[in-house]
Amino acid sequence: MNMRFEPAHALSGTVRAPADKSISHRVALLGAMSSEPLRIERYLHAADTTSTLEAVQALGALVEVNGENVVVRGSGLREAREPEGTIDVGNAGTLMRLLPGWLAAQEGRSFTLDGDESIRRRPVDRIAAPLEQMGADLRARDGRFAPLEVHGAHLRAISYELEVPSAQVKSCVLFAGLAADGATTVGEPTRSRDHTERLLLRAGVAIHRNGRHVTVVNTDELALEPISVPGDPSSAAFLIAAGVLVPGSRLLISDVGVNWTRVGFLRILRRMRGIVLGDLEDESGELTRDEPVSDLDVAHGALEGTVVEGEEVPLAIDELPLVALLGCFAEGETLVRGAQELRVKETDRIAGVVDGLRGLGAEIEATPDGFVVQGTGGLRGGTIDAQGDHRMAMVGAVAGLASKEGVEVIGMGAAAVSYPGFIEDVQRLC
Ligand code: S3P
Numbered sequence: 405m406n407m408r409f410e411p412a413h414a415l416s417g418t419v420r421a422p423a424d425k426s427i428s429h430r431v432a433l434l435g436a437m438s439s440e441p442l443r444i445e446r447y448l449h450a451a452d453t454t455s456t457l458e459a460v461q462a463l464g465a466l467v468e469v470n471g472e473n474v475v476v477r478g479s480g481l482r483e484a485r486e487p488e489g490t491i492d493v494g495n496a497g498t499l500m501r502l503l504p505g506w507l508a509a510q511e512g513r514s515f516t517l518d519g520d521e522s523i524r525r526r527p528v529d530r531i532a533a534p535l536e537q538m539g540a541d542l543r544a545r546d547g548r549f550a551p552l553e554v555h556g557a558h559l560r561a562i563s564y565e566l567e568v569p570s571a572q573v574k575s576c577v578l579f580a581g582l583a584a585d586g587a588t589t590v591g592e593p594t595r596s597r598d599h600t601e602r603l604l605l606r607a608g609v610a611i612h613r614n615g616r617h618v619t620v621v622n623t624d625e626l627a628l629e630p631i632s633v634p635g636d637p638s639s640a641a642f643l644i645a646a647g648v649l650v651p652g653s654r655l656l657i658s659d660v661g662v663n664w665t666r667v668g669f670l671r672i673l674r675r676m677r678g679i680v681l682g683d684l685e686d687e688s689g690e691l692t693r694d695e696p697v698s699d700l701d702v703a704h705g706a707l708e709g710t711v712v713e714g715e716e717v718p719l720a721i722d723e724l725p726l727v728a729l730l731g732c733f734a735e736g737e738t739l740v741r742g743a744q745e746l747r748v749k750e751t752d753r754i755a756g757v758v759d760g761l762r763g764l765g766a767e768i769e770a771t772p773d774g775f776v777v778q779g780t781g782g783l784r785g786g787t788i789d790a791q792g793d794h795r796m797a798m799v800g801a802v803a804g805l806a807s808k809e810g811v812e813v814i815g816m817g818a819a820a821v822s823y824p825g826f827i828e829d830v831q832r833l834c
Pocket of ligand 1: 425824
């Protein structure tokens with residue numbers, strides 16, 4: 405589906421952010437691993453997280469959907485059923501990386517995971533390596549890509565240092581650790597989103613953090629009280645960027661998750677002098693079970709360029725294409741480096757954002773691990789191809805609202821992967 409976004413006048417009003425994608429994937433998987441039914445309020449009903457509900461059903465869980473809410477009746481930590489055919493993860497990288505952690509612990513059972521064209525280009529060796537050290541047998545195409553076979557085994561606990569800061573790989577190893585013999589430790593080079601740790605703490609699992617290391621002790625059973633999923637700060641980021649860029653805008657986005665490991669983009673935006681009021685969680689070394697939420701009040705204003713690097717990168721990884729867009733409107737230069745992980749997202753998001761924004765009139769150059777943008781005060785407009793990537797489609801839409809001549813987005817339908825109501829929400833605010 406192609407769609408044109410004309411230059412907007414002022415955006416105003418209130419929108420509730422869609423439910424968090426990362427948390428929805430995790431609670432559906434934890435529900436499937438639990439022996440007691442798990443009631444989930446405000447599950448994200450989007451393409452990616454629907455793939456997760458379908459996957460857990462194929463593995464023996466019963467899923468009841470009632471409007472926004474979902475109940476998952478799991479089969480238990482060590483009782484995933486061997487499905488008839490391949491488990492289809494669709495476009496969902498998080499499902500592709502997290503699910504094998506659980507499946508690796510299913511002794512004597514085998515599973516094959518596959519997905520769309522984008523999934524088949526994204527590396528899975530990063531999860532195969534630790535799971536093999538724990539005793540499972542994994543086979544990936546060319547040793548690196550889907551389809552991925554997981555042959556479950558009795559797992560042993562390991563201590564594992566991640567090479568890249570990845571919440572997906574960390575979560576995969578922690579899931580495997582739940583059913584391994586002993587205590588499993590994962591070290592990350594810098595902090596990444598910690599939803600899995602918070603949820604495991606809620607589930608009564610013995611888990612603790614020591615600086616960059618998280619240790620989980622194996623357990624017999626998981627049980628979770630009903631969970632309400634907060635709004636997704638990564639989805640909210642598109643509306644926030646639109647509010648900041650379109651002159652005269654003033655909007656309120658309600659119920660946004662403000663876990664400090666997820667709001668790197670808001671800290672960057674504030675440094676760029678963007679106006680976003682809200683009660684962001686403070687950085688903490690302690691593990692907590694809660695996912696804080698806040699309303700965010702956004703207003704248009706002038707921006708300054710900034711540098712994003714180091715520990716900030718994983719905490720804003722999905723929003724870095726939006727930082728490039730903001731950089732086009734900011735005064736001076738905006739530089740992102742140390743973000744080579746962007747090259748293995750749903751698309752190569754360094755190439756995609758640089759080519760895409762350049763086609764709209766931006767002065768932006770790619771580097772091996774990021775990009776450099778010269779702020780020119782605005783964007784002309786034109787056509788941008790989302791290349792099947794949900795976040796690139798929404799970057800194109802926001803660029804159109806803030807541009808001089810409007811933007812045609814090729815493949816706008818991709819937004820439904822994480823934010824099916826995006827177009828309606830934008831129309832309401834316009
Ligand atoms: C996610 C982690 C990030 C992020 C992805 C969701 C998660 O990926 O880009 O959209 O839910 O754990 P990596 O862990 O590969 O950095």
